[in-house]
Amino acid sequence: EPEVTQTPSHQVTQMGQEVILRCVPISNHLYFYWYRQILGQKVEFLVSFYNNEISEKSEIFDDQFSVERPDGSNFTLKIRSTKLEDSAMYFCASSENWWGGPNQPQHFGDGTRLSIL
Amino acid sequence: SQQGEEDPQALSIQEGENATMNCSYKTSINNLQWYRQNSGRGLVHLILIRSNEREKHSGRLRVTLDTSKKSSSLLITASRAADTASYFCATDGGDGNNRLAFGKGNQVVVIP
Numbered sequence: 001e002p003e004v005t006q007t008p009s010h011q012v013t014q015m016g017q018e019v020i021l022r023c024v025p026i027s028n029h030l031y032f033y034w035y036r037q038i039l040g041q042k043v044e045f046l047v048s049f050y051n052n053e054i055s056e057k058s059e060i061f062d063d064q065f066s067v068e069r070p071d072g073s074n075f076t077l078k079i080r081s082t083k084l085e086d087s088a089m090y091f092c093a094s095s096e097n098w099w100g101g102p103n104q105p106q107h108f109g110d111g112t113r114l115s116i117l
Numbered sequence: 118s119q120q121g122e123e124d125p126q127a128l129s130i131q132e133g134e135n136a137t138m139n140c141s142y143k144t145s146i147n148n149l150q151w152y153r154q155n156s157g158r159g160l161v162h163l164i165l166i167r168s169n170e171r172e173k174h175s176g177r178l179r180v181t182l183d184t185s186k187k188s189s190s191l192l193i194t195a196s197r198a199a200d201t202a203s204y205f206c207a208t209d210g211g212d213g214n215n216r217l218a219f220g221k222g223n224q225v226v227v228i229p
Contacts, residue, residue: 043219
């Protein structure tokens with residue numbers, strides 16, 4: 001069964017450094033998402049992406065965050081200047097075409113654990 | 118903003134028993150979804166129920182949705198040790214956007 005893959009599985013970064021988290025969504029999916037889960041807390045929506053532009057973003061997704069689809073397969077999340085509070089598990093997800101209506105399940109990767117020191 | 122909210126339960130059951138967990142939400146939805154998360158892994162989609170549906174089955178899973186009470190339940194029948202995981206409900210925006218709002222999750226432990 002096709003799956004969403006994320007790399008790296010664990011990223012350790014010094015505070016203030018830039019970090020890029022990578023995702024390969026399911027190949028025929030057109031909607032892409034990033035979520036995060038701080039340890040012991042809920043999974044939180046960050047951003048959705050469709051047709052090479054952001055569809056929606058949460059208040060968490062401030063100017064320090066950006067997303068990009070640099071080629072036909074990868075989907076990246078960049079944090080420009082990391083803070084301690086960015087430490088979390090970051091999940092990428094994808095879903096099928098929007099024309100199927102708003103009832104499309106989202107398929108998640110295994111996540112990248114980001115640790116900011 | 119709306120949120121899925123599970124009853125804050127940690128269930129510990131014997132293999133073969135049924136496990137039930139509940140979820141409530143606050144605003145209108147197009148659909149509600151249930152996900153499973155094994156320790157250290159990603160979220161696995163289990164089942165999606167649309168707002169105009171009341172009950173849905175998938176294998177050993179049974180989901181109900183009561184939009185008047187803004188609540189849902191997930192029943193796992195004849196549980197197995199492999200069902201040990203955290204279970205999350207998630208609701209969409211109800212406004213045409215696809216963002217999911219997750220609850221806190223229920224930890225289920227199935228004892229062999």
